[in-house]
Amino acid sequence: MEVKQFSSIFENGVTTYCPGCEHGLLLKFIGMALDELGITEKAIMVGSVGCSTLAYKFLNVDYVQAPHGRAPAVMSAIKLLEKDKVVFAIQGDGDALSIGIAELMHAANRGIPLTIFMYNNMVFGMTGGQMAPTTPEGMKTTTTPFGRDVKQMGPPIDACKVLSAFPQISYLKRVVITPKPIYTKDRVMYSSKEAMDSYKAVLNAFKTQLMGGFSFVEFIGTCNVNWKMTILDSKKYVHDVGVKVYPPGLCRDVYGVDKK
Amino acid sequence: MKRLIMGAKAIAEAAVRSGLEAYFGYPITPSSEIMENISVLYGEGKYPWFKVFLQSASEIESVNMLFGAGAAGYVSMTATSGPGLSLMAEGISYAYASEAPFLIIDVNRGGPGLGNVAPEQSDVSFVLNSLGHGGVKPIVLAPHTVQESMEHVHKGFELAFAYRTPVILLTDALIVHMYDTVEWDPPYVVKPKVDWAARGRNYGQRHIINSIYLDPPELKANKERLLQKQKEIEKIAESECFMCDEEMDVLYIAIGISARISKEAVLRLRNEGVKAGLFRPITLSPLDKDGLLKYSSRAKKIVSVEMNEGQLAQEITRIVRRDVEVLPYLGGYIPDVEEVAETWR
Ligand SMILES: Cc1ncc(C[n+]2csc(CCOP(=O)(O)OP(=O)(O)O)c2C)c(N)n1
Ligand code: SF4
Numbered sequence: 001m002e003v004k005q006f007s008s009i010f011e012n013g014v015t016t017y018c019p020g021c022e023h024g025l026l027l028k029f030i031g032m033a034l035d036e037l038g039i040t041e042k043a044i045m046v047g048s049v050g051c052s053t054l055a056y057k058f059l060n061v062d063y064v065q066a067p068h069g070r071a072p073a074v075m076s077a078i079k080l081l082e083k084d085k086v087v088f089a090i091q092g093d094g095d096a097l098s099i100g101i102a103e104l105m106h107a108a109n110r111g112i113p114l115t116i117f118m119y120n121n122m123v124f125g126m127t128g129g130q131m132a133p134t135t136p137e138g139m140k141t142t143t144t145p146f147g148r149d150v151k152q153m154g155p156p157i158d159a160c161k162v163l164s165a166f167p168q169i170s171y172l173k174r175v176v177i178t179p180k181p182i183y184t185k186d187r188v189m190y191s192s193k194e195a196m197d198s199y200k201a202v203l204n205a206f207k208t209q210l211m212g213g214f215s216f217v218e219f220i221g222t223c224n225v226n227w228k229m230t231i232l233d234s235k236k237y238v239h240d241v242g243v244k245v246y247p248p249g250l251c252r253d254v255y256g257v258d259k260k
Numbered sequence: 261m262k263r264l265i266m267g268a269k270a271i272a273e274a275a276v277r278s279g280l281e282a283y284f285g286y287p288i289t290p291s292s293e294i295m296e297n298i299s300v301l302y303g304e305g306k307y308p309w310f311k312v313f314l315q316s317a318s319e320i321e322s323v324n325m326l327f328g329a330g331a332a333g334y335v336s337m338t339a340t341s342g343p344g345l346s347l348m349a350e351g352i353s354y355a356y357a358s359e360a361p362f363l364i365i366d367v368n369r370g371g372p373g374l375g376n377v378a379p380e381q382s383d384v385s386f387v388l389n390s391l392g393h394g395g396v397k398p399i400v401l402a403p404h405t406v407q408e409s410m411e412h413v414h415k416g417f418e419l420a421f422a423y424r425t426p427v428i429l430l431t432d433a434l435i436v437h438m439y440d441t442v443e444w445d446p447p448y449v450v451k452p453k454v455d456w457a458a459r460g461r462n463y464g465q466r467h468i469i470n471s472i473y474l475d476p477p478e479l480k481a482n483k484e485r486l487l488q489k490q491k492e493i494e495k496i497a498e499s500e501c502f503m504c505d506e507e508m509d510v511l512y513i514a515i516g517i518s519a520r521i522s523k524e525a526v527l528r529l530r531n532e533g534v535k536a537g538l539f540r541p542i543t544l545s546p547l548d549k550d551g552l553l554k555y556s557s558r559a560k561k562i563v564s565v566e567m568n569e570g571q572l573a574q575e576i577t578r579i580v581r582r583d584v585e586v587l588p589y590l591g592g593y594i595p596d597v598e599e600v601a602e603t604w605r
Binding site: 041042043044046047053056060061062063064065066067070073074075076077078080081082085086102103106 | 282311312314316318324325327331351354358462466468469470471
């Protein structure tokens with residue numbers, strides 16, 4: 001098979017993320033989509049704080065590093081001043097839904113044409129696996145050693161439900177980026193459906209921005225290191241538990257980009 | 261032509277005429293009139309360069325929008341007061357570290373906490389002693405009249421872009437709310453080339469506006485670079501010495517409205533034959549250390565007149581290394597000319 005070279009990705013797509021983590025996959029899809037749409041040159045990435053902070057090392061686009069949770073505010077200003085450019089961010093679930101939920105909601109409410117990719121690994125990855133607003137009930141983290149107590153902490157926050165409240169969002173979608181393990185008689189294989197779905201969502205989110213709309217895609221992914229699981233178990237966890245808490249699906253598609 | 265104008269309106273006019281491209285703000289007394297006046301000028305649409313006016317959802321949003329605008333090389337500004345400035349500290353630190361220019365008008369009100377909305381100068385220590393985590397030294401300008409406020413807005417834009425740094429214009433509720441005569445029409449600030457800005461292959465190059473340097477040698481190098489820039493910024497230090505002689509009985513030190521009132525006290529004392537003078541930092545950071553040392557050495561006594569507990573005196577003492585008497589006004593009171601003069605009599 002011919003390997004496509006992505007001009008938006010340095011070093012032929014080799015990242016320094018933990019083995020088994022889909023943060024790197026997401027970067028590759030973003031790079032591929034920028035190339036496919038021919039918008040690498042006019043893309044500006046705003047970095048959030050979390051594992052995605054390292055993205056600027058791998059995507060060959062202009063970059064502004066925002067404070068934790070504030071990427072949507074930084075992006076809004078840039079987009080309002082540079083209307084012809086494509087402005088996007090990768091936020092973690094902690095960045096977007098804990099410290100930065102206000103900035104995210106106000107940017108979404110204004111409907112400024114921006115694209116936000118949220119990597120939901122259900123914990124704070126960068127800081128060592130503490131509870132996030134998205135941590136499922138009962139999940140053990142370094143700050144919930146006996147499992148998340150929803151009586152005290154409330155249930156996990158569902159970004160797509162929260163954002164559905166804002167009428168000026170044009171594209172809102174949740175996909176699973178973790179390849180599903182398929183058990184055969186003598187080995188484990190991985191499905192490619194998740195990768196295809198995720199790539200399509202990235203592409204359509206950018207298309208929506210180009211058409212003048214705000215787009216948000218949530219990617220359900222793993223953090224095997226902080227979940228303290230093997231890579232295989234972490235992938236299994238996403239498909240056994242993750243998809244039940246966060247069912248994938250299209251919440252909104254004003255321009256009909258998903259159908260095309 | 262001389263005209264009478266309110267401080268807030270003058271600041272708004274100066275900003276827009278000087279080339280303001282984006283305003284982001286969150287209302288807070290006593291700064292809101294600046295934003296309101298700017299919204300009118302934006303709505304009138306007479307200034308083609310003025311692209312964006314947006315009421316943010318918080319000062320956290322404001323500062324990060326300024327940061328985004330600065331990172332993309334646009335002239336941007338906000339006006340706020342103490343509680344808002346506290347919320348902006350993190351963003352100012354990021355902007356300082358990654359060299360994004362913008363101007364913040366800090367209209368001081370009574371603090372700490374919610375305090376009150378009367379004039380104080382209680383943010384002096386905050387802006388001078390690291391405005392944000394990690395060692396942050398923005399340029400700080402301190403006008404004492406409405407006309408000077410206009411000039412400082414203009415100069416604020418120039419300095420922000422010349423040195424790629426956040427600039428704070430420190431003022432107070434009194435100057436911003438007073439009607440004063442001005443005789444100055446700000447010219448348009450011609451922005452230097454922003455070939456460093458992150459706005460999508462600007463000048464054909466990739467640009468990274470960043471403050472993360474995970475390796476200690478890299479972070480050390482960046483800090484050293486910022487400190488070197490700080491040294492260059494020392495050159496812009498500016499001060500006024502009002503009625504300063506070769507020998508003085510008393511040298512007052514004050515900024516903003518305290519300086520304006522102290523000038524009156526100096527004149528009264530002069531009438532009585534007292535050799536009084538006033539040293540007024542125009543740039544509060546960098547402070548004109550040479551001027552301060554020169555003039556303070558000529559005075560028998562130094563009195564710092566402040567609308568706080570003595571925050572400026574703390575800075576002054578560090579430099580002059582001798583006793584500085586403080587005449588503090590707390591809670592929203594403004595200096596009284598007679599009381600100021602009384603510190604010598
Ligand atoms: C103001 C502030 N508070 C806390 C932190 C520490 N911090 C860095 S990343 C992070 C959480 C990241 O989690 P998430 O957004 O889910 O991203 P992930 O690393 O899991 O991809 C925290 C709390 C910070 N950098 N700044
Ligand atoms: S800490 Fe978790 S989220 Fe971060 S790179 Fe490693 S596996 Fe991925």
